[in-house]
Amino acid sequence: xxxRKNLIEIKDLxxxxxxxxxxxxxxxxxxxxxxxxxxxxxxxGKSTLANAIIGLLPHAAEITGGTMEFENRNLRVFTxxxxxxxxxREVSYVSQDxxxxxxxxxxxxQQMLDIQYWSDDTNAVKLERALNALEQVRMPxxxxxxxxxxxxxxxxxxxxxxxAMAIMARPKLLIADEATTALDATLEVQIVKLLKELQSDxxxxxxxxxxxxTVVEALCDDVTVMYQGDIRETGSVSKVFTSPSDDxxxxxxxxxxxxxxxxxxxxxxxxxxxxKRVSDPKMDKARIDTVAAPVLAIEDLRVTFTKQRSxxxxxxxxxxxxxxxxxxxxxxVAIGETVAxxxxxxxGKSTIARAVFRLVAxxxxxxxxxxxxxxxxxxxxMRAARNRMSMMxxxxxxxxxxxxxxxxxxxxxxxxxxxxLDLNLREETERLLELVGLxxxxxxxxxxxxxxxxARRVGVARALALNPKLVIADEPTAGLDVSIQGEVFxxxxxxxxxxxxxxxxxxHNLHIVRHLADRMAIMYHGKIVETGDTETIISKPVxxxxxxxxAANLETKY
Amino acid sequence: MTTFVVKRPTRFARIFQVxxxxxxxxxxxxxxVIVLLFFAVGITADYITPYDPIKIDIRNKLSGPSxxxxxxxxxxxxxxxxRLIVGTKIALYLAVTSVSIALVIGILLGMIAAFTNQxxxxxxxxxxxxxxxxxxxxxxxxxxxxxxxxxxxxxxxxVVSTFPSYARLVRTQVMSLRNAEFIEAQRAMGASTSxxxxxxxxxxxxxxxxxxxxxxxxxxxxxxxxxSFLGLGVRPPTPSxxxxxxxxxxxxxxxxxxxxxGGLPLxxxxxxxxxxxxxxxxxxxxKLRK
Numbered sequence: 080x081x082x083r084k085n086l087i088e089i090k091d092l093x094x095x096x097x098x099x100x101x102x103x104x105x106x107x108x109x110x111x112x113x114x115x116x117x118x119x120x121x122x123x124g125k126s127t128l129a130n131a132i133i134g135l136l137p138h139a140a141e142i143t144g145g146t147m148e149f150e151n152r153n154l155r156v157f158t159x160x161x162x163x164x165x166x167x168r169e170v171s172y173v174s175q176d177x178x179x180x181x182x183x184x185x186x187x188x189q190q191m192l193d194i195q196y197w198s199d200d201t202n203a204v205k206l207e208r209a210l211n212a213l214e215q216v217r218m219p220x221x222x223x224x225x226x227x228x229x230x231x232x233x234x235x236x237x238x239x240x241x242x243a244m245a246i247m248a249r250p251k252l253l254i255a256d257e258a259t260t261a262l263d264a265t266l267e268v269q270i271v272k273l274l275k276e277l278q279s280d281x282x283x284x285x286x287x288x289x290x291x292x293t294v295v296e297a298l299c300d301d302v303t304v305m306y307q308g309d310i311r312e313t314g315s316v317s318k319v320f321t322s323p324s325d326d327x328x329x330x331x332x333x334x335x336x337x338x339x340x341x342x343x344x345x346x347x348x349x350x351x352x353x354x355k356r357v358s359d360p361k362m363d364k365a366r367i368d369t370v371a372a373p374v375l376a377i378e379d380l381r382v383t384f385t386k387q388r389s390x391x392x393x394x395x396x397x398x399x400x401x402x403x404x405x406x407x408x409x410x411x412v413a414i415g416e417t418v419a420x421x422x423x424x425x426x427g428k429s430t431i432a433r434a435v436f437r438l439v440a441x442x443x444x445x446x447x448x449x450x451x452x453x454x455x456x457x458x459x460x461m462r463a464a465r466n467r468m469s470m471m472x473x474x475x476x477x478x479x480x481x482x483x484x485x486x487x488x489x490x491x492x493x494x495x496x497x498x499x500l501d502l503n504l505r506e507e508t509e510r511l512l513e514l515v516g517l518x519x520x521x522x523x524x525x526x527x528x529x530x531x532x533x534a535r536r537v538g539v540a541r542a543l544a545l546n547p548k549l550v551i552a553d554e555p556t557a558g559l560d561v562s563i564q565g566e567v568f569x570x571x572x573x574x575x576x577x578x579x580x581x582x583x584x585x586x587h588n589l590h591i592v593r594h595l596a597d598r599m600a601i602m603y604h605g606k607i608v609e610t611g612d613t614e615t616i617i618s619k620p621v622x623x624x625x626x627x628x629x630a631a632n633l634e635t636k637y
Numbered sequence: 638m639t640t641f642v643v644k645r646p647t648r649f650a651r652i653f654q655v656x657x658x659x660x661x662x663x664x665x666x667x668x669x670v671i672v673l674l675f676f677a678v679g680i681t682a683d684y685i686t687p688y689d690p691i692k693i694d695i696r697n698k699l700s701g702p703s704x705x706x707x708x709x710x711x712x713x714x715x716x717x718x719x720r721l722i723v724g725t726k727i728a729l730y731l732a733v734t735s736v737s738i739a740l741v742i743g744i745l746l747g748m749i750a751a752f753t754n755q756x757x758x759x760x761x762x763x764x765x766x767x768x769x770x771x772x773x774x775x776x777x778x779x780x781x782x783x784x785x786x787x788x789x790x791x792x793x794x795x796v797v798s799t800f801p802s803y804a805r806l807v808r809t810q811v812m813s814l815r816n817a818e819f820i821e822a823q824r825a826m827g828a829s830t831s832x833x834x835x836x837x838x839x840x841x842x843x844x845x846x847x848x849x850x851x852x853x854x855x856x857x858x859x860x861x862x863x864x865s866f867l868g869l870g871v872r873p874p875t876p877s878x879x880x881x882x883x884x885x886x887x888x889x890x891x892x893x894x895x896x897x898x899g900g901l902p903l904x905x906x907x908x909x910x911x912x913x914x915x916x917x918x919x920x921x922x923x924k925l926r927k
Contacts, residue, residue: 478822
């Protein structure tokens, strides 16, 4: 590897956004055929650096110093035409979100033709090339895909199309910016495998930008760690992961839940690694009340969605197409217990949560919460039940109303439940903010002024406002950096100890489940295929899908 | 109790900030000043007219601009400048009442269409589209035939013919928000539909609707001027921009001055309100910010 030629050579590069130094004196070399991982938390400048290499920095960004060379050509003096010649042909790019990277109004074949603007070949040759590329990314039935629109493909298939488009020109460098972040664990592992195979087929170099350490480990040869615009460490994956020389890298590795084999009661966080505490089985047992009736008991729940009929269908008396989202699912959560509901997206796990809150109607089965039968509850009973259970939505910022302040959002549970008259709302809001470790002046902020982690804390605070018995948390750690994942985890763990809270956590992050959940249920195609103690399921999975899911969560090597 | 440290800009300060941004471009400044003038003149019309707008002075008829009569006099010797000022009052009254009534009806029906069941949605859409497809001039003539020409007939005509556009705009906006996660979170907490609509949907849809409304103001003034020009709007001797134009048109062979005087405020307010709406949209919509 040492004697390969340098493809990209960046020296002392600095990029500013106004007065913000996004990248500070960065050095990076990518050799021909090398897979380089670029790791850092959100806001560390990793995407800015990647965008600089293809000349796609936003207007507000300014390169203030340093050199940037691609095969000994100085990229800093490139004209727009030169950039255009470089992009797509020599360097190509796969973006984070496959859903929005494709034009929804054109079929795949057309889009794959259009992107070959650099070639003078006939359309037949271009189509042939597109088909080859689709085959290369192991797209099933690749020929028929050319006539399909993006909405007809699944998320993983769309990402394959994006990758196929990126490799058609046989680029020398492929930049993948969080290319697997939006995908499920099972899809992620497939895409990573695919990228690795492609790299050996085509021999292109790859810059893989991610915050997911395990992906880097599985895919990359070398890794560069960035923190607040600084490149902290660079080296081979095996060296950086086994003996990191930088404190930040060391911390990052230490705080990754995937890298902590023993079950933890508290996870270490970046600012306080000493927080880590191995969980005590005795204490876990004491927390759960197995004698009393479970706080939530779902029996044979069935949820069917009927697709909306058009007026013509209605007049013809056609019934709408039915989709069975949840099929005879049974699940219970004991007092003080944490249960994880695990499955890939579209498996119906969120639908169960929404059925509990009657956000969707269930067709059959029963949901017992404490003593109330939620499926047949009167509005009055439902209101009483809603005061004793709460839900944390998936998107931390999107679940807060954009035009209300945090303070107002936190006062809402009291107002809606009709308890606002007996309480000093401002004191309650401050109590909640303190509970989740946010300063009191956050009450004045709007959702868009919060970071993902802070918004998540506000979501936790709102969920806990009325001292509920049960919290249903939908993907509480999705999209958060490793260190913030740890903080949210610790928050939930400490609150359940304090308040004898039962938690139903819906996620596909198995590492969080492993540390947090007492029991887990695996969901697949609307059915719960396996339930049991977390440790038992992880060590001895029975159902085939469980085995596949566990295997898909990339193993850590170092 | 701890005091809140972060000071939010008050509503007043926010308005001030928008005005400052508005005035940063020449077109924005122009439209803001004209609109402000329109409101100021309209409100104070009765106190600032130099002459009685309906006082006839035949000896002085059709005189050109002079120090005594800035914009001259009409065929009955009435001061055109005073008549324009009082006409502004009528234009303002029409613009404010008809646009706000249409807005309220449009927002309510739009939210009902988007938030209730499919059948009501279809029924309301049918109503909106029927009204929109009905020829405007026929409708206007029918209303005037039924209720007689008056300012309030014009209000009815404008309200009925413009509220469907607001309703449709609101409906689409609400529908795109209806399944947003923060609305779902509200429902999970047990918030009532009216609470969700009032506190969480309305603030998020009102911006674009208000901007469309500000662009509709010149349309309203134009409808009044048009109907009055045809003799179907404001009855003489009450002056309105349309009647002034009509008078000027009749005597255009004697003097072309009155047509210009009557047309100028119409053109100015049209341009000003339209560009104000556009500038406000650019300022308030973060996506259009450069």
